[in-house]
Amino acid sequence: MNNTTFVFYHPHLDVISDRTLRAFVKKASSVLRDVQRLEVAYLIDSFPAAPAELQSIRDRLREPLKHIDAFYLQKVEKGSFLLVTTIAAGMWLLQITIGESVKEAWTQVELHKKIVSYLTSKTRNDVVDKCLSTALGNITFDKYLIDSIEKEILKDGSCKFTINLVTQPSYQDNIDKNCHVVTVDDLVKESEDRILALENNSKKMKEGEKSKKKKKKQKQGKQKKQKKQKKD
Known part of the structure; x- marks a missing residue:
């Protein structure tokens, strides 16, 4: 046939x-x-x-x-x-x-x-x-x-x-x-990478805030010292 x-x-x-x-x-x-x-x-x-x-x-x-x-x-x-x-x-x-x-x-x-x-x-x-x-x-x-x-x-x-x-x-x-096949393993890996990146970024931001506060405090201390010296 x-x-x-x-x-x-x-x-x-x-x-x-x-x-x-x-x-x-x-x-x-x-x-x-x-x-x-x-x-x-x-x-x-x-x-x-x-x-x-x-x-x-x-x-x-x-x-x-x-x-x-x-x-x-x-x-x-x-x-x-x-x-x-x-x-x-x-x-x-x-x-x-x-x-x-x-x-x-x-x-x-x-x-x-x-x-x-x-x-x-x-x-x-x-x-x-x-x-x-x-x-x-x-x-x-x-x-x-x-x-x-x-x-x-x-x-x-x-x-x-x-x-x-x-x-x-x-x-x-x-x-x-x-084009690539999206698997659960890929999603987990990408999520873990994002978490790590966000945590690192958050850590840097906190450190930056601490640094700013420290500098501000130092500046205020310096200004007070200068004012005291002028009065004396």
Whole structure:
């Protein structure tokens, strides 16, 4: 069976916050939803059915395809960011829509056979490859750039696409300087450092006050002495 897997890979994204994860997943969703839309459009164009029936299928799918499950998540790994997904919702939606647009039973059979033939053939890998290239050409990953795309046919006949991402140099400098994982140990250490700094500052202030009082007292004593000398 020609299952298709997509891997979004970043080699050195050490700190993955909730915002970073959401941003990646959102972009991956947009890409993979577009891939499925393009794949469905390709298959509809190849169907042996009347033009009116094909247009009916397109019309029925136009809105639902915007809201299908973009992917089914298999794995997310930290360190080097690895998002592994598979897609199938677009084909499923096409399959259930045929009966709503095509009335002749024999035509429905032919279209379902066409879907099975397509999904079990090597053709799908090439079609998805083209759909992926088109989808990636319509989107950006914000601060991240697409470095390369790798296609691998696995032993079971399934296909794996790896989208290799890198961080823009200017943004990477900002990450290196400002992004780090905040742990309880970090908080305790920072609090202890602040306590020590505040205590030292307080100690210096007290010593400063004592010094001022001492100088003031010395000055007052000197003034009294000078007044006494003048009277004498």
